[in-house]
Amino acid sequence: xxxxxxxxxxxxxxxxxxxxxxxxxxxxxxxxxxxxxxxxxxxxxxxxxxxxxxxxxxxxxxxxxxxxxxxxxxxxxxxxxxxxxxxxxxxxxxxxxxxxxxxxxxxxxx
Amino acid sequence: xxxxxxxxxxxxxxxxxxxxxxxxxxxxxxxxxxxxxxxxxxxxxxxxxxxxxxxxxxxxxxxxxxxxxxxxxxxxxxxxxxxxxxxxxxxxxxxxxxxxxxxxxxxxxxxxxx
Numbered sequence: 001x002x003x004x005x006x007x008x009x010x011x012x013x014x015x016x017x018x019x020x021x022x023x024x025x026x027x028x029x030x031x032x033x034x035x036x037x038x039x040x041x042x043x044x045x046x047x048x049x050x051x052x053x054x055x056x057x058x059x060x061x062x063x064x065x066x067x068x069x070x071x072x073x074x075x076x077x078x079x080x081x082x083x084x085x086x087x088x089x090x091x092x093x094x095x096x097x098x099x100x101x102x103x104x105x106x107x108x109x110x
Numbered sequence: 111x112x113x114x115x116x117x118x119x120x121x122x123x124x125x126x127x128x129x130x131x132x133x134x135x136x137x138x139x140x141x142x143x144x145x146x147x148x149x150x151x152x153x154x155x156x157x158x159x160x161x162x163x164x165x166x167x168x169x170x171x172x173x174x175x176x177x178x179x180x181x182x183x184x185x186x187x188x189x190x191x192x193x194x195x196x197x198x199x200x201x202x203x204x205x206x207x208x209x210x211x212x213x214x215x216x217x218x219x220x221x222x223x224x
Binding site for chain 1: 151152153154155156195197211212213214215216217
């Protein structure tokens with residue numbers, strides 16, 4: 001158990017729809033990052049939030065957006081879903097050396 | 111960010127020592143080397159981190175030669191539960207904004223057999 005919880009665990013959406021994924025970070029961790037992991041590949045960095053501000057972004061289009069709340073929990077929003085958005089979405093929180101990952105949300109776009 | 115190269119897969123047997131080598135020829139002065147482990151349908155889990163020479167914890171050892179162009183993760187006496195994907199990451203935590211902007215490669219799939 002890492003103390004990082006994500007919801008929902010699984011989700012099926014239709015192409016063109018919008019989705020919101022949620023992450024509750026480990027207590028006291030003020031940095032949250034989101035990653036996308038396609039089948040058979042390593043996680044790809046989407047963006048990071050530090051104290052409610054975006055603090056870096058990977059090579060993802062603007063339809064991937066996020067929020068961090070005062071309690072450091074976070075949301076990942078994806079608009080206009082595409083079939084290639086099907087993946088495991090991971091949230092990780094950190095305060096120091098280690099990044100603690102949640103179990104992920106498995107998103108399937110049909 | 112320094113690119114890393116690892117073997118795609120490795121096989122071992124229970125009780126053996128496993129060494130996974132990672133090549134990072136373009137490692138920068140301020141870069142640290144970090145290894146993560148990932149089981150299917152779970153998030154990666156931090157194993158060990160080092161800068162130079164040798165680091166050991168309760169799970170693994172990390173060997174880094176003087177030129178730091180490679181590193182070796184050593185898992186002593188593996189068991190079936192060590193079957194997972196192992197990722198080698200290289201980066202400067204201060205430059206990249208912390209330890210949570212991680213750049214993963216494809217990793218090494220370790221299969222431990224009875």
